[in-house]
Amino acid sequence: MERSPLLALFQNLGTLALLAIAFPFNCIVVLGALLASRKLPQNTIANPKNILISGGKMTKALQLARSFYTAGHRIVLIETEKYWLTGHRFSRAVDAFYTVPAPQKDPDGYIQALVNIAKKENIDVYIPVCSPVSSYYDSLAKPALSGCCEVFHFDADITKMLDDKFAFAQKAQSLSLSVPKSYKITHPQQILDFDFSTEQHKYILKSIPYDSVRRLNLTKLPCNFPAETEAFVNSLPISEEKPWIMQEFITGKEYCTHSTVRNGELRLHCCCESSAFQVNYENVEQPEILQWVSHFVKQLGITGQASFDFIKTENGTIYAIECNPRTHSAITMFYNHSGVAEAYLGDRLDTQPLQPLTDSKPTYWLYHEVWRLNEIRSFSQLQTWFKNIRRGKESIFDPNDPLPFLMVHHWQIPLLLLDNLRRLAGFVRIDFNIGKLVEFGGD
Numbered sequence: 001m002e003r004s005p006l007l008a009l010f011q012n013l014g015t016l017a018l019l020a021i022a023f024p025f026n027c028i029v030v031l032g033a034l035l036a037s038r039k040l041p042q043n044t045i046a047n048p049k050n051i052l053i054s055g056g057k058m059t060k061a062l063q064l065a066r067s068f069y070t071a072g073h074r075i076v077l078i079e080t081e082k083y084w085l086t087g088h089r090f091s092r093a094v095d096a097f098y099t100v101p102a103p104q105k106d107p108d109g110y111i112q113a114l115v116n117i118a119k120k121e122n123i124d125v126y127i128p129v130c131s132p133v134s135s136y137y138d139s140l141a142k143p144a145l146s147g148c149c150e151v152f153h154f155d156a157d158i159t160k161m162l163d164d165k166f167a168f169a170q171k172a173q174s175l176s177l178s179v180p181k182s183y184k185i186t187h188p189q190q191i192l193d194f195d196f197s198t199e200q201h202k203y204i205l206k207s208i209p210y211d212s213v214r215r216l217n218l219t220k221l222p223c224n225f226p227a228e229t230e231a232f233v234n235s236l237p238i239s240e241e242k243p244w245i246m247q248e249f250i251t252g253k254e255y256c257t258h259s260t261v262r263n264g265e266l267r268l269h270c271c272c273e274s275s276a277f278q279v280n281y282e283n284v285e286q287p288e289i290l291q292w293v294s295h296f297v298k299q300l301g302i303t304g305q306a307s308f309d310f311i312k313t314e315n316g317t318i319y320a321i322e323c324n325p326r327t328h329s330a331i332t333m334f335y336n337h338s339g340v341a342e343a344y345l346g347d348r349l350d351t352q353p354l355q356p357l358t359d360s361k362p363t364y365w366l367y368h369e370v371w372r373l374n375e376i377r378s379f380s381q382l383q384t385w386f387k388n389i390r391r392g393k394e395s396i397f398d399p400n401d402p403l404p405f406l407m408v409h410h411w412q413i414p415l416l417l418l419d420n421l422r423r424l425a426g427f428v429r430i431d432f433n434i435g436k437l438v439e440f441g442g443d
Contacts, residue, residue: 005424007426008420008421008424008425008426009421009424011426011427012417012418012420012421012426012427013421015417015430016414016417016418016421019409019410019413019414019417022367022370022409022410023410026405026406026409026410027406029397029402029405030402030403030405030406033397033399033400033402034402034403036399037399037400037401037402038400039092039400040066040069040070040091040092040093040398040400040401041070041400042069042070042072043070043071043072044072045071045072045073048072048073048074049073049074049124049125049345050073050074050076050121050122050123050124050125051068051073051074051075051076051123051124051125051126051127052076052078052114052117052118052121052123052125052126052127052149053065053068053075053076053077053078053127053128053129054077054078054079054100054126054127054128054129054130054134054138055079055128055129055130055131055134055327056077056078056079056083056086056088056089056097056129057079057083057086057088057412057434057435057436058129058131058329058433058434058435059088059329059332059365059395059396059432059433059434059435060129060327060328060329060331060332061077061088061129061327062088062091062093062396062404063331063332063334063335063395064127064129064327064331064340065077065088065091065093065094066091066093066335066398066401067334067335067337067340067341068093068340068341068344069092069093069094070093070338071338071340071341071342072341073341074095075093075094075095076094076095076096076097076098076117076121076123077089077091077094077096077097077098078097078098078099078100078114078117079097079099079100080099080100080101080102080103080134081099081100081101081102082102083099083412083435083436084099085411085412085415085416086408086412086435087403087404087405087406087407087408087409087411087412087435088404088407088408088435090403090404090407091401091403091404092400092401092403093401096121098113098117100113100114100117101113103133103134103137103138104133104134104137107137107140110134110137110141111137111140111141111144112144114126114141114144114145115141115144115145115148118145118148118149119148123148123149124149124150125149125150125151125152125344125345126145126149126150126151126152126153127152127153127305127344128151128152128153128305128326128327129326129327130153130325130326130327131326132163132210132324132326133210135153135159135163135324135325135326136156136159136160136163138151138153138159139153139154139155139156139158139159139160140156142155142156152262152303152304152305152344153303153304153305153325154302154303154304154306154325155302158300158302158304158325159304159325162306162323162324162325163210163323163324163325164208165182165206165208165245165247165322166182166183166184166208166243166245168320168322168323169182169245169247169320169322170182172296172320175295175296175299177292177295177296177320178292178317178318178319178320179319179320179321180247180248180249180250180311180319180321181247181248182245182246182247182248183245183246183247184208184243184244184245185205185238185243185244185245185246186238186239186240186243186244187238187239187240188233188234188236188238190246191205191221191229191233191246192229192230192233194246196221196222199248201248201249201250201251202220202221202222202249203220203221203246203247203248203249204218204219204220204221204246204247204249205217205219205221205233205236205244205245205246205247206244206245206247206322207236207237207242207244208242208243208244208245209242209243214236218249219232220249221233221246247321250311250313250319251311251313252311252312252313252314252319253273253311253312254273254274254309254310254311254321255271255272255273255274255284255286255289255309255310255311255312256271256272256273256274256307256308256309256310256328256330257269257270257271257272257289257293257307257308257309257310257328257330258270258305258306258307258327258328258330258331259293259297259305259306259307259308259353260305260343260344260353261297261302261303261304261305261306262303262344263301263302263303264297264298264299264300264301264302264303265297265298266290266293266294266297266298266353267343267344267353267354268334268340268343268344268353268354268355269290269293269353269354269355270283270330270331270333270334270355270356271283271284271285271286271289271290271330272284272330272333274309279364279365279368279432279433280362280363280364280388280392281329281330281332281333281362281363281364282333282362282363283333283355283356283360286310286312286318288312288316288318289308289310289312289318290353292308292310292318292320293308294353296320304325305325305326305327305328306323306324306325306326307323307324307326307327307328307330308320308322308323308324309321309322309323329395329433329434332363332395333356333360333362333363334354334356334360335360335363335393335395335398336357336359336360337354337356337357337360339354340354360393361391361392361393362388362391362392362393363392363393363394363395364388364389364392364393364394364395365394365395365396365432365433366389366394366396366397367409367430367432368432368433369385369388369389372385373385395433396408396432408432408435409432412435413430413432413435413437416436416437417437420437420439425439426439427439428440
């Protein structure tokens with residue numbers, strides 16, 4: 001539900017005031033790092049490549065930029081015009097920055113802008129760090145870019161299948177891989193007519209087109225009363241144009257992964273415990289999940305980046321819930337791994353896929369953690385909070401590349417808030433990881 005203009009006014013002003021309080025402390029940290037550091041370390045290699053990376057507002061794009069830069073390559077960063085203000089453009093790893101049209105508003109203009117940038121900057125490889133809405137358009141851009149550079153992304157038919165939760169479940173099932181029972185829903189009446197009495201588990205509904213707000217709603221079906229079920233189902237924008245998936249709700253521990261794949265070979269992989277709003281990542285060993293992903297991508301023979309969500313039951317059975325054909329923020333766990341660029345660009349590894357180093361610390365976003373302080377209700381919770389900060393690594397801050405830490409929090413986000421203030425528009429939350437305000441009807 002959208003906030004009233006008055007509530008939106010106070011929400012934006014209050015958030016700007018809190019960021020203003022944090023500003024001098026951030027400045028001290030960043031200025032100290034600038035004075036103490038010389039430059040971001042970079043290897044010297046025989047044939048450095050020009051790498052084009054999209055999704056410039058997101059931390060995962062910054063992490064890839066740093067990984068490729070330290071390996072000896074040159075980085076060009078791009079974002080859509082709305083996010084020209086991204087703080088990551090100030091990174092020492094970024095040599096050039098461009099804005100492009102929003103692909104959902106101007107698909108042809110977006111593709112042409114990619115081609116123009118690739119030609120101007122002599123790009124060798126384009127690595128999309130996609131937003132949910134742009135992953136398909138980056139696939140459509142592959143033929144146009146084929147004469148300029150390699151595009152490290154799936155073909156359009158694969159992207160469409162992976163991004164469709166129901167089609168993905170069907171594909172995995174056809175490969176004898178475990179997924180929950182799933183049904184495609186195009187009208188609320190399909191749910192109201194469904195016979196839940198024969199089912200062992202309850203079900204949840206998820207929008208097949210990406211929905212940044214409703215994706216966190218895990219209401220179990222059927223509800224306690226038929227009228228409650230009917231009211232909930234009819235409140236959702238279900239239609240032929242915006243189909244949903246009704247999926248068996250399997251209890252267990254949730255995991256999320258990032259997977260980098262070339263020609264069906266799993267090159268880079270990480271796995272961590274998951275939650276609905278994920279802003280903490282710590283690598284965990286889950287051989288069954290690794291085997292599931294390896295088998296799936298090998299059978300498809302694909303090249304690109306994908307993130308999978310899994311449930312592991314108490315008896316150890318794993319079920320793939322969905323796949324997103326794009327980079328996962330868990331890739332921040334590779335902040336100290338020197339092999340990331342080679343995993344993307346090199347020949348066959350002929351080894352197990354790269355995983356975060358054993359001394360890799362869990363990653364977090366400090367401004368998210370500070371916000372969580374208002375949820376602490378006991379001394380033990382406070383101790384846990386300090387422990388997470390002490391043993392972890394802030395995802396944006398790098399002492400050798402400190403400016404993004406200042407500019408994301410005190411340039412990028414404040415300018416977005418000021419724009420919301422001008423429009424008297426509220427927001428659901430700030431996602432410092434993705435670098436945006438999550439809004440109803442937003443991108």
